[in-house]
Amino acid sequence: MNTQQKIIDAAISVLNENFSATLEDIAVSCGINRRTLHRYFKSRNELLEASHKNMVEAWEQAAIKACDSSEDPLVQLEHLLYAGIDSGTKYAFLIKLNGYGKSSSTAYESKQSAAYLKKRNQLFNTLQELQKQQMIDDQFPLPWIRILFTSVITATIAALRSGDIAQNEVKRLAWYSFSRSIGIQLNKI
Secondary structure (H helix, E strand, C coil), rough: CCCHHHHHHHHHHHHCCCCCCCCHHHHHHHCCCCHHHHHCCCCCCHHHHHHHHHHHHHHHHHHHHHHCCCCCHHHHHHHHHHHHHHHHHHHHHHHHHCCCCCCCCCCCCCCCCHHHHHHHHHHHHHHHHHHCCCCCCCCCCCCHHHHHHHHHHHHHHHHHHHHCCCHHHHHHHHHHHHHHHCCCHHHHH
């Protein structure tokens, strides 16, 4: 792993614990001095932008993997939910900084962005098909399902961070909550 990526990884870890941490704190966590950090990132904002780009790339890769995990769209959706929880947990400070559920003003295109968009659109088109087959309640428009999906991820991250819900249970609870809220009967999955 190169020094720039080590700095980004350290920033993500440190800032998740304490968003007001300094660049010095990040440098120490990374095992370098602040001067070395500044060779790679001129400012805190530049480091935040690099962390955000890292988050987008990691999410797209995880989402593609989730969609490729099965031919069954319900399994894909479940795995996508888990990937969202994992990604949201790792990058919690960025999600909070940008506002839950809001798009960042900066759009990044990675090598896999086109593949990610294609997979995501295929999955959501499949959800419409499942609504036609009455496996998902058709009273919920697709934008509602997307918002609900994001909200379940947000609630799950909050539950994980609170420590009130057992870590080994939280994903199961998230899937149960989401799947039931869009009308998927558990005996159908």
